[in-house]
Amino acid sequence: MNAETSLTLGDPPRLHDADALIADMGARARLAAKALAVATTAEKAKALRAAAAELRMRGAAILDANARDMEAGREGGLSSAMLDRLRLDENRLAASADAVEAVAALPDPVGAEIDRTVRPNGMTLARVRVPLGVVGIIYESRPNVTADAAALGLMSGNAVILRGGSEAVHSNRAIHAALAAGLAQTGLSADAVQLVPTQDRAAVGALLRAQGLIDIIIPRGGKGLVARVQDEARVPVLAHLDGINHLYIDRAADPARAVDLAVNAKMRRTGVCGATETILIDRAYRAPLVIVDALIAAGCEVRGDAAIAALSPHVTPASATDWDCEYLDAIVSIAAVDGIEGALSHIDTHSSRHTDAIVTEDVATAERFLAEVDSAIVMHNASTQFADGGEFGLGAEIGIATGRLHARGPVALEGLTTYKWLVRGTGQARP
Known part of the structure; x- marks a missing residue:
């Protein structure tokens, strides 16, 4: 069942x-x-x-x-x-x-x-x-x-x-x-x-x-x-x-913050709709293997594209369907992308418009991400696990709406009115 x-x-x-x-x-x-x-x-x-x-x-x-x-x-x-x-x-x-x-x-x-x-x-x-x-x-x-x-x-x-x-x-x-x-x-x-x-x-x-x-x-x-x-x-x-949520780790991400957010966004609770399902790593980011190893150490199965799979024998090669999968489990897909342009392109193709996040210390890059990603919730330097009505100060939520009409994001009191x-x-x- x-x-x-x-x-x-x-x-x-x-x-x-x-x-x-x-x-x-x-x-x-x-x-x-x-x-x-x-x-x-x-x-x-x-x-x-x-x-x-x-x-x-x-x-x-x-x-x-x-x-x-x-x-x-x-x-x-x-x-x-x-x-x-x-x-x-x-x-x-x-x-x-x-x-x-x-x-x-x-x-x-x-x-x-x-x-x-x-x-x-x-x-x-x-x-x-x-x-x-x-x-x-x-x-x-x-x-x-x-x-x-x-x-x-x-x-x-x-x-x-x-x-x-x-x-x-x-x-x-x-x-x-x-x-x-x-x-x-x-x-x-x-x-x-x-x-x-x-x-x-x-x-x-x-x-x-x-x-x-x-x-x-x-x-x-x-x-x-x-x-x-x-x-x-x-x-x-x-x-x-779906909650096909992305965490993009930019070349200007703080390494410690990137590891902490990647593990938390995926592994805090894998069965919630705010869990990250795909991590995108800038090819210019200097420590991608540290992120991969941290996720594996936390008990997560990693499925990677060719560049990520080459980093570790513990990474399973990703299939074409992995980029469109809401695992709701201790599984994550990881892809290497060509900077912010590659991240935006991947998200535009595969995101379910629920929650997408960027990790970076570059304010201009962060602001571009916030402006151009067309999802109900877009985050900078925060875990996608915060996609929750209680965490938004709404007390509770009836769900996350990803459409464009009436309400979007966590639906709480205001979203239940016209x-x-x-x-x-x-x-x-x-x-």
């Missing part, structure tokens, strides 16, 4: 039942969203703090549920990277509760004025942020998404319908129960955060067809899941396919 097939597992599809289920959930979510849209910041923050407290109080039960999922995942053949995504422990659960509280403390985007103008005829025009409405979130493996998505949805005034993968079913249900208990304590409708109660794969199709009930779908998981959502959805989709125009006049009639 792997991340791309987990959503095809479960009970045989029952199309009529699934459509009825999602229609009912969507109708209830729509009513909850109307109430949330006018809830005060204090009311929403109180509900989130109560939810965080329930996560902590129910920690033992949640970890027991996660242990069941981990056991099933190992028996089902989940990769080590996918098991790492699935695993909860006391620290990760505490971090999840902290993230919910952090969202409660963030500025409320709903009602915030984006800009205001006064027309020559005296009319005042203002754009203000409003919730998207009902957000459907389809995700795999990571049970922390259940808490993050609920918190971000609620604080941004949206009702959310969550559909997690079968590999995390017990964890997701335990976390959702804690969140629902927190909402109940504060009087907000439990329908604001709903978890699809079945792993029947037909429920995913019903979510994707729910025009008029769901305003946007956000998939978070493997390439197979995201591709299916983008192919089949009849409602707008906010998504990214805007409307408010026009205030004094009797103006159009001539």
Whole structure:
């Protein structure tokens, strides 16, 4: 079993039942969203703090549920990277509760004025942020998404319908129960955060067809899941396919910094979407073998082009497909490039537009890289592992958007809102 097939597992599809289920959930979510849209910041923050407290109080039960999922995942053949995504422990659960509280403390985007103008005829025009409405979130493996998505949805005034993968079913249900208990304590409708109660794969199709009930779908998981959502959805989709991220080590890179960032960007957590998958090294950089050896010493398999493979017998020659592969594992591809021009060309050809970084002490080269790389997140002298909503000060994230419309990069509170125009006049009639 792997991340791309987990959503095809479960009970045989029952199309009529699934459509009825999602229609009912969507109708209830729509009513909850109307109430949330006018809830005060204090009311929403109180509900989130109560939810965080329930996560902590129910920690033992949640970890027991996660242990069941981990056991099933190992028996089902989940990769080590996918098991790492699935695993909860006391620290990760505490971090999840902290993230919910952090969202409660963030500025409320709903009602915030984006800009205001006064027309020559005296009319005042203002754009203000409003919730998207009902957000459907389809995700795999990571049970922390259940808490993050609920918190971000609620604080941004949206009702959310969550559909997690079968590999995390017990964890997701335990976390959702804690969140629902927190909402109940504060009087907000439990329908604001709903978890699809079945792993029947037909429920995913019903979510994707729910025009008029769901305003946007956000998939978070493997390439197979995201591709299916983008192919089949009849409602707008906010998504990214891959995290094929690059770290370019320029000739002017500080050698110690280059080694530290290369190892951290690849090996800190190999299963996250911000992990570096390809390292590009300027042919003029003076110590490429040190980087290769450091990665190998850290337990990483290195696949290199001809120039890199010639440096060490421990490097496996890279194939053509390696440059377009999101490993999500302790594997990295490394290529030697002809300076910044070669790096920009390689990234333009192979990047998934998620996160790309440069290591250099040359400010002009860094600024060119930042300006010319067309990715959602572009970094200078920093690990791509920082591609995370919490690290951006957003409290949590619903995912990294790599498209050009609506939102880009870590999607948090602001990314879950749209805007409307408010026009205030004094009797103006159009001539």
